[in-house]
Amino acid sequence: MRFVFLGLPGAGKGTQARILSERLDIPQISTGDILREHVQEGTRLGIEARTYMDRGEYVPDDVVVRMVEERLGEPDASKGFILDGFPRTVRQAQALEVALVELGTPLTAVVKFTISDTTAIRRIIGRYTCPVCKRTYHQEWRPPANDQLCDVDGTPLEKRSDEDELTVKRRLAIYREQTEPLERYYAERGLLRDVDAEARMDTVTERMLAALGDAV
Numbered sequence: 001m002r003f004v005f006l007g008l009p010g011a012g013k014g015t016q017a018r019i020l021s022e023r024l025d026i027p028q029i030s031t032g033d034i035l036r037e038h039v040q041e042g043t044r045l046g047i048e049a050r051t052y053m054d055r056g057e058y059v060p061d062d063v064v065v066r067m068v069e070e071r072l073g074e075p076d077a078s079k080g081f082i083l084d085g086f087p088r089t090v091r092q093a094q095a096l097e098v099a100l101v102e103l104g105t106p107l108t109a110v111v112k113f114t115i116s117d118t119t120a121i122r123r124i125i126g127r128y129t130c131p132v133c134k135r136t137y138h139q140e141w142r143p144p145a146n147d148q149l150c151d152v153d154g155t156p157l158e159k160r161s162d163e164d165e166l167t168v169k170r171r172l173a174i175y176r177e178q179t180e181p182l183e184r185y186y187a188e189r190g191l192l193r194d195v196d197a198e199a200r201m202d203t204v205t206e207r208m209l210a211a212l213g214d215a216v
Ligand SMILES: [Zn+2]
Pocket: 130, 131, 132, 133, 134, 135, 150, 151, 152, 153, 154, 155
């Protein structure tokens, strides 16, 4: 049970990854989280990543790939995993493929959550996150019970300051350029499953499970 989740920002892949992760009891692996952990703990890879981040540059593929490989080798990932936010480029996908072939554990499926640009923009603007438990909220569809506090732990929610419409459009353009070629890469390998994500969260979950069929 080894999955990669793809989709525009706002497609809900993080939420669906969390649901599938709990259902199958396999870890949801987000590169953003791994990167933050390495930097916080000051590991060798974290220090290396930090030098790029401090200059406002992207952390190079090989550093990210090494972090993911290390994470996939941990015991909780032996039964399976869901990669959320990785790979982002065909180069990363090739590196992942090589690493998984070496481990003898190829991918089971790649799920692509499809939404329109308009939906992506509407969903991203108005999104809040709890800095402690990482739960996400939305001012329209999933507001917290108490104004701006996390339902689970009461932590004040954070709004990402970079999420105005222009920034979102730039992120969509980067996705088109760098990540969309991945869809063809995985389609050619017979791994791609398309899920229409223009629906309520629970409907998308049903569609995802249907698309995965006997893989789960
Ligand atoms: Zn929380």
